[in-house]
Amino acid sequence: MHLYHHPFDLNSQKVRLALEEKGIDYTSHHVNPITGKNLDAIFFQMNPSGRLPVFQNGSHILYETIDIIQYIERIAEVSSGAVGINVSGREVVEWMRRIQEWDPKFFTLSHIPDKYRIYSSRFIRRVVIARMSDSPELAGAYHRKLREAYQTEEKLKDPDVLRRSKEHLVMLLDEVERQLSVTAYLAGQDFTMADVMFIPVLARLVLLDLEHEYIADRPNTAEYWLMVQQRPSYKRVIGKYFDGWRKHKTLLKTWCCVRIRSLLKKY
Template sequence: MQLYHHPYSLDSQKVRLALEEKGIDYTSFHVNPIVGKNMDSSFFRMNSSAKLPVFKNGSHIIFDTVEITLYIERIAVVSVGNNGNALSSEEVKEWMLKIQEWNPKYFTLSNIPDKYRLFVSKFIRKVVIARMAESPDLASAYHCKLREAYETEEKLKNPDVPKRSKEHLVQLLDEVETKLNETTYLVGHEFTMADVMLIPVLARLVLLDLEDEYINSRPNIAEYWSLVQKRPSYKKVIGRYFSGWRKRKTLIKTWCFLHIRNLLKRY
């Protein structure tokens, strides 16, 4: 089993949390979207959407995050047995889908300073153009990604776009806060795949320095967040890259790499 992912990818974090929680071995391939590695022709031929993660088990390839997570769950039941492993209930699946409905793209980009966001956006467009020249047979697919990059910048100029994303997030968090009045975890008192889907959303808010506004202002979510950070899966998938000083190290490392490639015009 192979997983193409990156620590910056929120959906990648969800899948990796599921793999760690279920104790499934896999081969890891880092594909950094910030420096355009998801645009390399080898990856692009496999997934022309260029989105992460991608999960491969033999010839079986899955792109959808919820589908991958449920597939991992089935593998755990078959390979390990029912000892501590069970398929998700309908309520868990409903929460998984509800959380996945929130697209973090515009919310995240709108909370990044313009100078950094525009620098990365321009670099990615240059990467796409370079890959297009290298693989003319994929030119039409690359052209779609180039158009998508321009459309994203145009949408960010419309204040209603990030506003709708924020409203969707607030509604979701309010529902979670209410639910956690009754339970320790999102669905009952046992950790489930619904929690796997929620944890990276909270981690993204912390990464954007929005913890006080969205997490600490909700007592139940704040308590829940403190609890889930203690799990070994969180420490391995998210904590090792973004907890405390590691956050600065991870971001500076990528930023320096990005600037060097840009100066050398190595797209």
């Protein structure tokens, strides 16, 4: 089993947390979307959208986060021999879908300083053009990716797009806060795949230095956040890269790579 992912990517974090919680062995492939590695022809042939994560088990390839997590659950179920015990129930799946409905892209990009965001966006567009030249057989897919990059920049100028993204997030967080007032975890007293889906959302807010605004003012969520950070899966998947000084190291390494490749015109 192979997972193509990156520590920066929120959906990748969800899948990796599921793999860690279920104790599933897999081969890890880092594909950094900020440096355009998700646009390399080999990966693009596997997934023309260029999105992460991608889970491959033999000839079976999955792209959608919830589909991957449910597939991981089935693998864990078969491995344990305890049929029906490890698979998420309806309430858990409903939470998973509710969380996945919030797209973090525009919210995240709107909180990145313009000079860095614009520089990175320009770099990615140049990578797309370079890959299009190298792999003309994939020109159609690369054209779609290039158009998507331009559309993203246009949408970021629309205050309604950003407002809707923030409102959706606030609605989700308020719903979680109410649920955590009666249960220890999202779908009851036990940790489930719903929590696996939600932890990266909180981690993203902390990464953007928005913890006080979105987490601290919600006491149940704040207590929950402190609790889930103690799980070994969190420490391996997220804490390893973003806790304390590690956050600056992780981001600086990627930014230096983008700068050097831009200066050398190595797209």
